[in-house]
Amino acid sequence: MFYDHLKGHLEALLFASGQAIxxxxxxxxxxxPEEHVNSLLAKLQSDMINSERGLTITEVAGGFQLCxxxxxxxxxxxxxxxxxxxxSVAAMETLSIIAFKQPITRQEIEVIRGVxxxxxxxxxxERRLIKEVGRKEAVGRPILFATTSEFLSCFGLRSLSExxxxxxxxxxxxxx
Amino acid sequence: MFYDHLKGHLEALLFASGQAIxxxxxxxxxxxPEEHVNSLLAKLQSDMINSERGLTITEVAGGFQLCxxxxxxxxxxxxxxxxxxxxSVAAMETLSIIAFKQPITRQEIEVIRGVxxxxxxxxxxERRLIKEVGRKEAVGRPILFATTSEFLSCFGLRSLSExxxxxxxxxxxxxx
Amino acid sequence: MQEYSIKxxxxxxxxxxxxxxxxxxxxxxYDIPIAIITEQYLNYLQAMKEFNIDIASDFLVMAATLxxxxxxxxxxxxxxxxxxxxxxxxxxxxxxxxxYRQYKxxxxxxxxxxxxxxxxxxxQPVLLPKRNPLPEGLxxxxxxxxxxxxxxxxxxxxxxxxxxxxxxxxKMADIMYILHxxxxxxxxxxxxxxxxxxxxxxxxxxxxLELMRLQRIKIEQDFLYSPIMIIxxxxxx
Numbered sequence: 001m002f003y004d005h006l007k008g009h010l011e012a013l014l015f016a017s018g019q020a021i022x023x024x025x026x027x028x029x030x031x032x033p034e035e036h037v038n039s040l041l042a043k044l045q046s047d048m049i050n051s052e053r054g055l056t057i058t059e060v061a062g063g064f065q066l067c068x069x070x071x072x073x074x075x076x077x078x079x080x081x082x083x084x085x086x087x088s089v090a091a092m093e094t095l096s097i098i099a100f101k102q103p104i105t106r107q108e109i110e111v112i113r114g115v116x117x118x119x120x121x122x123x124x125x126e127r128r129l130i131k132e133v134g135r136k137e138a139v140g141r142p143i144l145f146a147t148t149s150e151f152l153s154c155f156g157l158r159s160l161s162e163x164x165x166x167x168x169x170x171x172x173x174x175x176x
Numbered sequence: 177m178f179y180d181h182l183k184g185h186l187e188a189l190l191f192a193s194g195q196a197i198x199x200x201x202x203x204x205x206x207x208x209p210e211e212h213v214n215s216l217l218a219k220l221q222s223d224m225i226n227s228e229r230g231l232t233i234t235e236v237a238g239g240f241q242l243c244x245x246x247x248x249x250x251x252x253x254x255x256x257x258x259x260x261x262x263x264s265v266a267a268m269e270t271l272s273i274i275a276f277k278q279p280i281t282r283q284e285i286e287v288i289r290g291v292x293x294x295x296x297x298x299x300x301x302e303r304r305l306i307k308e309v310g311r312k313e314a315v316g317r318p319i320l321f322a323t324t325s326e327f328l329s330c331f332g333l334r335s336l337s338e339x340x341x342x343x344x345x346x347x348x349x350x351x352x
Numbered sequence: 353m354q355e356y357s358i359k360x361x362x363x364x365x366x367x368x369x370x371x372x373x374x375x376x377x378x379x380x381x382y383d384i385p386i387a388i389i390t391e392q393y394l395n396y397l398q399a400m401k402e403f404n405i406d407i408a409s410d411f412l413v414m415a416a417t418l419x420x421x422x423x424x425x426x427x428x429x430x431x432x433x434x435x436x437x438x439x440x441x442x443x444x445x446x447x448x449x450x451x452y453r454q455y456k457x458x459x460x461x462x463x464x465x466x467x468x469x470x471x472x473x474x475x476q477p478v479l480l481p482k483r484n485p486l487p488e489g490l491x492x493x494x495x496x497x498x499x500x501x502x503x504x505x506x507x508x509x510x511x512x513x514x515x516x517x518x519x520x521x522x523k524m525a526d527i528m529y530i531l532h533x534x535x536x537x538x539x540x541x542x543x544x545x546x547x548x549x550x551x552x553x554x555x556x557x558x559x560x561l562e563l564m565r566l567q568r569i570k571i572e573q574d575f576l577y578s579p580i581m582i583i584x585x586x587x588x589x
Binding site for chain 3: 015018056058065066067068069070071073076080086087089090092093095096097099100111112113114115116154155156157163164166
């Protein structure tokens with residue numbers, strides 16, 4: 001096709017960036033319209049399906065990112081151990097609450113979990129999975145927390161709408 | 177050939193590593209003899225010669241490394257973050273002090289501005305508007321700063337003599 | 353000891369413990385046998401105590417809540433009034449448990465997502481030097497304005513400070529210093545160089561008078577309104 005000579009450019013850009021690059025940024029650098037970037041990405045992606053290739057493209061919040069194929073994880077793990085340690089049960093529960101009810105205060109999280117969450121919040125902040133997004137207009141003006149784009153890419157989500165669904169069987173209130 | 181199914185593994189390993197990996201390490205992880213790793217690398221390399229690919233393999237001290245093709249350097253460079261072109265008020269004020277009172281030390285600038293200027297100075301240095309021109313014969317031998325030729329062209333000046341003489345009025349310096 | 357450490361891992365809060373008891377007993381969450389659950393809950397706290405584990409206050413608050421619900425359940429039911437059916441004392445707790453359970457389930461799904469994601473490996477970005485374009489559209493005026501803005505703000509500072517700080521003593525030292533640097537003779541106007549404020553001029557005059565009284569200097573003026581010259585006395589030179 002028209003822009004096939006740019007496939008190598010695209011691959012090199014994704015490689016060099018390391019992080020996700022937005023469609024807009026790619027279009028700007030390659031100096032072609034976004035829809036053509038999209039079709040180039042699709043072509044590059046389908047070239048990579050070949051079993052002799054080890055890489056693939058994932059789409060996460062913020063754009064497109066080059067990474068190794070998931071089926072090769074066992075081999076890669078022999079080389080690098082880049083993944084951060086898993087989140088504790090407490091951290092994962094707290095993160096889930098924030099993801100669904102953001103923006104939310106510490107006190108509101110504690111009502112749901114029934115325990116103090118100061119330390120868990122610090123861990124989540126340190127790992128940049130959540131951030132402070134302002135203060136609630138309430139007594140004491142407590143800090144509001146929300147998830148970050150790192151949160152999305154950590155879980156391979158393009159947006160918050162891809163979060164797992166709350167199970168329908170549980171209605172929050174019997175009276176309803 | 178025999179090990180062609182490992183070409184993807186090799187690509188993924190080189191990708192995830194970031195640094196160069198030795199032949200021995202690759203042989204160990206792929207569980208094949210080193211000479212076969214060598215021929216796999218050669219095959220992967222020749223696959224990448226195709227103009228639709230953006231990556232290549234280089235051999236450096238310590239082993240093999242995946243990188244972008246040198247002919248794509250111009251495109252990759254467009255990824256580079258560009259500094260905000262405008263100067264902040266703090267940077268502008270500091271620059272004006274240096275322009276009119278050069279050569280001047282950080283401490284002397286701080287006396288005039290009444291705030292610390294370390295970071296502003298770094299910005300101005302990074303942006304090549306000022307440079308270090310020696311050390312003052314005083315306690316601690318502090319570094320002296322002055323403006324650069326880039327500074328002149330930035331403000332459309334042919335030489336420093338085109339700057340108006342403002343320094344005397346602000347200077348409470350007995351020596352003058 | 354092995355077992356207790358596992359237990360404290362699981363029950364890091366009273367709600368987690370209650371959920372465990374409900375699941376273990378296969379209890380309908382909408383109809384919790386409060387007496388049984390309360391007993392088991394208290395037994396667990398007792399066991400924690402025996403292992404010398406600090407019991408977080410959250411657990412004690414829940415124990416009190418359970419006991420309160422239990423006692424309310426034991427009270428003879430008053431006849432429902434016409435306005436409303438009496439609320440089940442367990443209702444609030446049930447709501448809380450349901451919401452908590454919902455997020456526990458989500459957390460499990462999130463963990464699966466993360467494990468899937470962990471099978472993808474990324475790489476660090478290539479380190480590229482930052483580009484530093486020179487600022488554009490600046491003129492000499494911008495530079496002068498920036499300097500002038502500073503000058504005004506620092507002038508204010510000096511005004512405040514000098515009124516306090518220019519003492520006659522300082523001014524005497526200034527004058528002697530300048531005289532030594534100027535071969536023993538200097539124009540009076542040259543001795544006013546700090547803030548050029550009225551207070552400096554006054555301090556300067558007083559300093560001159562004092563230096564004359566001490567016979568350190570003498571003053572000459574050729575004619576009215578001509579420059580006043582300050583001259584160091586011979587013995588000082």
